Amino acid sequence: MKARSQPQDEQHLTEQLGATGLRLTPQRQQVYDVLLHKRDHPTAEEVFIRAKKAMPEISHATVYNCLDALVKSGLARQVTLDRGATRYCPNMHEHGHFHCSSCETVFDVDLPAQAMKLPKGFKAEHFDIAIHGICPDCDSK
Amino acid sequence: MKARSQPQDEQHLTEQLGATGLRLTPQRQQVYDVLLHKRDHPTAEEVFIRAKKAMPEISHATVYNCLDALVKSGLARQVTLDRGATRYCPNMHEHGHFHCSSCETVFDVDLPAQAMKLPKGFKAEHFDIAIHGICPDCDSK
DNA sequence: GGTTAGTTTAGAATTATTCTAAATCTTGAC
DNA sequence: GTCAAGATTTAGAATAATTCTAAACTAACC
Numbered sequence: 001m002k003a004r005s006q007p008q009d010e011q012h013l014t015e016q017l018g019a020t021g022l023r024l025t026p027q028r029q030q031v032y033d034v035l036l037h038k039r040d041h042p043t044a045e046e047v048f049i050r051a052k053k054a055m056p057e058i059s060h061a062t063v064y065n066c067l068d069a070l071v072k073s074g075l076a077r078q079v080t081l082d083r084g085a086t087r088y089c090p091n092m093h094e095h096g097h098f099h100c101s102s103c104e105t106v107f108d109v110d111l112p113a114q115a116m117k118l119p120k121g122f123k124a125e126h127f128d129i130a131i132h133g134i135c136p137d138c139d140s141k
Numbered sequence: 142m143k144a145r146s147q148p149q150d151e152q153h154l155t156e157q158l159g160a161t162g163l164r165l166t167p168q169r170q171q172v173y174d175v176l177l178h179k180r181d182h183p184t185a186e187e188v189f190i191r192a193k194k195a196m197p198e199i200s201h202a203t204v205y206n207c208l209d210a211l212v213k214s215g216l217a218r219q220v221t222l223d224r225g226a227t228r229y230c231p232n233m234h235e236h237g238h239f240h241c242s243s244c245e246t247v248f249d250v251d252l253p254a255q256a257m258k259l260p261k262g263f264k265a266e267h268f269d270i271a272i273h274g275i276c277p278d279c280d281s282k
Numbered sequence: 283g284g285t286t287a288g289t290t291t292a293g294a295a296t297t298a299t300t301c302t303a304a305a306t307c308t309t310g311a312c
Numbered sequence: 313g314t315c316a317a318g319a320t321t322t323a324g325a326a327t328a329a330t331t332c333t334a335a336a337c338t339a340a341c342c
Binding site for chain 1: 219221222223224227237239242248250251258259260261262263264265266267268269270271272273274275276277280
């Protein structure tokens with residue numbers, strides 16, 4: 001129901017963006033709100049449509065800019081599956097994505113947080129895991 | 142050095158494609174050869190450019206068609222990183238991708254083949270793991 | 283209160299991918 | 313062998329996703 005973030009979120013936003021040398025603007029706030037409000041891994045286009053409801057003047061380029069700002073500041077992640085548009089996810093917990101091949105829904109799934117062993121010398125900054133399969137709902141149909 | 146697959150590869154190709162109801166065509170052979178020849182995770186556009194050298198009449202749409210055919214038949218995998226073009230990989234071993242944030246190179250890395258635990262009811266068909274970080278080469282510079 | 287740097291905007295441009303309709307090839311039935 | 317049916321390829325148009333551009337706006341700072 002809420003259309004805006006709570007004050008503590010705003011504080012957090014300002015800090016995280018600030019640490020990357022970026023400002024908190026109404027647009028970035030709005031885009032972040034959209035991500036938090038419905039965590040269904042929307043595409044940039046979807047975010048644009050949703051953000052427009054509260055902020056009709058917002059532009060396409062701004063949505064991309066805001067999403068990039070959020071990603072750079074560690075407030076959201078990009079989720080790329082197959083050849084379609086990139087999706088966005090505000091869940092910064094270490095997690096993977098389960099993509100149902102039937103209904104196309106994307107679910108967050110916990111990871112065994114296992115030490116993903118890498119060859120000597122490689123330094124991992126973060127990883128994205130995309131699992132493709134069938135979700136319980138589709139499986140029972 | 143070799144520009145063509147060996148006979149046993151051809152056999153394999155025919156079988157794998159056949160199992161999916163697809164034919165082995167010179168174009169599909171060529172596209173597969175390109176993938177095998179230089180395993181640097183090329184984009185469809187890259188594959189197109191390389192395939193053209195041996196087969197100048199090949200078209201863009203055909204390259205996409207062939208890549209899709211190979212992916213459907215389990216001969217290649219799609220690799221999607223960030224927002225750019227999709228890349229292709231003929232390594233069908235269970236593995237993840239390490240993406241160097243500095244030089245952009247994509248490395249295949251073995252997985253602990255661990256039982257990626259999923260919530261009850263989810264059935265995994267396959268997964269893609271993309272690891273972002275710094276490769277040894279870039280790290281030493 | 284003016285300067286500077288960061289941000290937003292609309293719309294154009296570019297890039298990636300898919301679609302279309304016609305031409306070509308393959309295969310299997312006769 | 314020959315023909316119809318279906319699969320595949322082709323060039324180019326169309327669409328979708330993303331980035332770029334230049335001008336206008338905003339906020340912070342001296």
